[in-house]
Amino acid sequence: MVVRSVEVSFHVKLREYTTIGIGGAADRMAFPRSPAQVREVVLAEGAAGREVRVLGAGSNLLVADGGVSATVLCTRKHLSKVVFLSDETVVVEAGVMLPRLAVLCALSGLSGMEPLSGIPGTVGGALSMNAGAYGQSIGERVEWVEVVDPGGEIHRIEARAIRFGYREAEYPVRGIVVRAGFRFVPGTRETVFEQMRQMNERRRSRQPWGERTFGSTFRNPREGKEKAAQLLERAGMKGEREGDACFSVKHANFLVNQGCATAADVRRLMSRGQSAVRVSCGVLLVPEVKMWGEFDV
Ligand SMILES: Cc1cc2nc3c(=O)[nH]c(=O)nc-3n(C[C@H](O)[C@H](O)[C@H](O)COP(=O)(O)OP(=O)(O)OC[C@H]3O[C@@H](n4cnc5c(N)ncnc54)[C@H](O)[C@@H]3O)c2cc1C
Structure with a gap:
């Protein structure tokens, strides 16, 4: 990191920064204290030819098991006025x-x-x-x-x-x-x-509470009246799992990490959910969750 005044950590485990508790490491993480420091990080990393990604609370994010080769700019710690x-x-x-x-x-x-x-x-x-x-x-x-x-x-x-x-x-x-x-x-x-x-x-009363999740997995489709959760349920995906990743029995569109799920487990389960809904309901579900890094499926 070129900017000396900005707090920075190296090889940071992103699973500690996502609500689902999954994800490999980021090369660097910067914790700016002001919009001016965000500007400094962007300029310095740009000059060094490094990619910058921005992270909030990681509550709508799936990070690959291999992590990301980038500088992650974390807003949550200090940009709090x-x-x-x-x-x-x-x-x-x-x-x-x-x-x-x-x-x-x-x-x-x-x-x-x-x-x-x-x-x-x-x-x-x-x-x-x-x-x-x-x-x-x-x-x-x-x-x-x-x-x-x-x-x-x-x-x-x-x-x-x-x-x-x-x-x-x-x-x-x-x-x-x-x-x-x-x-x-x-x-x-x-x-x-x-x-x-x-x-x-x-x-x-309607969503899993206190569990590790990233909220809605898929967007609600524009066509038709049924929401993504209803389509997944109709396709028999409620409660289905891959390793420790599971479509919640309380709300089928919430995918939860019940222990040591990996990003690969989550991607496999998402892909199974999409196929099941396509076959049984004729709808292609589009992910709402943002994904960082490389995935096989
Ligand atoms: C239990 C639970 C319930 C939820 N309920 C809802 C709900 O009712 N409605 C709803 O809309 N969402 C819901 N979510 C999803 C999530 O909380 C929202 O999408 C939230 O807005 C994501 O904010 P974040 O700070 O966690 O973003 P992150 O997950 O950290 O990032 C998400 C995306 O936003 C980008 N981003 C983050 N900060 C910035 C920034 N400062 N500038 C530019 N880009 C940025 C990231 O690069 C990434 O692409 C829920 C999630 C959970 C876990």
């Missing part, structure tokens, strides 16, 4: 966890984060893929997003210039999300906390 301004506007760094932001908003009497309060990802990860729940997504709440492009330039992009779709976001400038501004609405603490409690209770 939240600033409340006077007009219901909140400025948030990319590594802030959505549940933490939701609680801070509730304590400040602001409503709007409740549906996102149970998603175990960072603001940057959520903005890169328009995370959402209960019919609302983060793209509907954000006012602007700051992105560091591959040349190290910081751009402030107004939300209207970003195309937010179902679990995807298309930015006019490709790069790393470093900070965003949100506008919430006034609410009462008690009502906001109660909303969050109800939504998270509903989540706990």
